[in-house]
Amino acid sequence: MARDTGTDDDRVRVRPNPRGTRPRTKNRPDHADAVSALVLAVDRGRYQLLTDDGTKVVGMKARELGRGARTAVVVGDRVGVVGDVSGRKDSLARIVRVEERTAVLRRSAEDGDAPGVERVIVANADQLLIVTALADPEPRPRMVDRCLVAAYDAGMEPVLCLTKADLADPAGFLAQYAALEVPALVTSIAGDEIHGLDAVRERLAGRVSVLIGHSGVGKSTLVNALIPDAARATGVVNVVTGRGRHTSSSAVALELPGGGWAIDTPGVRSFGLSHVDADGLLRAFADLSAVAADCPRGCTHAAEAPDCALDEWVASGAAGPAGEARLASYRRLLAAKTEAADA
Ligand SMILES: Nc1nc2c(ncn2[C@@H]2O[C@H](COP(=O)(O)OP(=O)(O)OP(=O)(O)O)[C@@H](O)[C@H]2O)c(=O)[nH]1
Numbered sequence: 001m002a003r004d005t006g007t008d009d010d011r012v013r014v015r016p017n018p019r020g021t022r023p024r025t026k027n028r029p030d031h032a033d034a035v036s037a038l039v040l041a042v043d044r045g046r047y048q049l050l051t052d053d054g055t056k057v058v059g060m061k062a063r064e065l066g067r068g069a070r071t072a073v074v075v076g077d078r079v080g081v082v083g084d085v086s087g088r089k090d091s092l093a094r095i096v097r098v099e100e101r102t103a104v105l106r107r108s109a110e111d112g113d114a115p116g117v118e119r120v121i122v123a124n125a126d127q128l129l130i131v132t133a134l135a136d137p138e139p140r141p142r143m144v145d146r147c148l149v150a151a152y153d154a155g156m157e158p159v160l161c162l163t164k165a166d167l168a169d170p171a172g173f174l175a176q177y178a179a180l181e182v183p184a185l186v187t188s189i190a191g192d193e194i195h196g197l198d199a200v201r202e203r204l205a206g207r208v209s210v211l212i213g214h215s216g217v218g219k220s221t222l223v224n225a226l227i228p229d230a231a232r233a234t235g236v237v238n239v240v241t242g243r244g245r246h247t248s249s250s251a252v253a254l255e256l257p258g259g260g261w262a263i264d265t266p267g268v269r270s271f272g273l274s275h276v277d278a279d280g281l282l283r284a285f286a287d288l289s290a291v292a293a294d295c296p297r298g299c300t301h302a303a304e305a306p307d308c309a310l311d312e313w314v315a316s317g318a319a320g321p322a323g324e325a326r327l328a329s330y331r332r333l334l335a336a337k338t339e340a341a342d343a
Pocket residue numbers: 163164165166167187188189213214215216217218219220221222
């Protein structure tokens with residue numbers, strides 16, 4: 001939750017008092033001197049931050065924010081920072097507040113890995129780019145469905161990004177998503193060139209986008225083409241912990257040359273979706289949502305649900321010619337929610 005600083009007039013900002021005559025209280029609730037920053041990366045309790053004046057700062061979470069998943073600070077969060085915000089080597093700032101989030105991309109842990117525990121992966125992103133190769137490796141539609149559910153649940157717009165169109169025709173794959181009206185980008189490699197890259201650039205420009213995809217689908221190829229110094233940018237992150245390589249499985253926000261952010265999610269390959277409920281998913285489909293208002297109480301809207309108003313909607317023809325396919329697609333996603341995360 002955002003904490004009210006009492007004013008947004010920055011002339012009122014309280015300067016740190018070098019003589020220390022300001023009363024030292026353990027709890028300075030206002031943190032009127034906090035600088036606002038964006039979280040670019042998280043690694044073992046150290047946060048790479050970009051302050052609004054463009055300084056890269058390493059920070060840690062102030063104890064007052066609490067511990068545990070509930071109070072996690074994640075990539076994409078807007079935070080308030082106090083202390084040493086110079087960004088100088090070995091300086092460490094303190095994150096004292098997290099602003100209210102817009103979109104929240106979550107995953108639930110699967111069996112064996114603290115089942116049921118829900119984690120926030122990224123905050124405040126506009127869209128989820130689901131990167132899938134059309135061949136080599138074969139596309140995994142169930143996995144794509146699960147990513148779609150996660151995006152809808154997060155309040156992010158999903159976008160299909162289909163790579164390797166030089167190896168297979170995208171038409172068949174795209175047909176499976178037509179009824180969901182998911183925007184799609186298609187890329188291919190010819191020689192040194194990536195066809196379709198301009199459309200990807202345009203789609204990402206000025207927005208905050210999360211990129212997700214299995215190993216080998218060509219996500220790194222895209223990221224490197226979009227952000228020529230991506231390797232160096234992620235290298236900066238490693239300064240956080242002093243390790244040579246960014247081995248963390250967490251997300252990293254990379255600034256796009258044309259404005260906007262691409263958030264790469266190296267270790268995120270699947271989503272546990274047990275935190276998503278049928279109504280949460282339904283909210284992403286305004287047309288279905290309106291109809292489902294007439295469902296019996298507690299309707300699961302699944303294919304076997306008795307008296308589901310969505311069936312009547314399709315049967316009556318009110319849904320139009322595409323209605324049946326749209327309902328079937330929604331129900332496919334609903335079912336994907338309960339399948340194994342790595343399906
Ligand atoms: N034919 C073809 N090959 C591609 C295309 N895009 C990427 N590749 C190749 O696919 C392989 C995997 O690409 P990467 O970009 O490393 O894939 P990744 O998804 O980042 O995989 P990890 O690095 O393992 O996470 C590389 O050999 C790329 O050259 C494409 O559009 N067409």
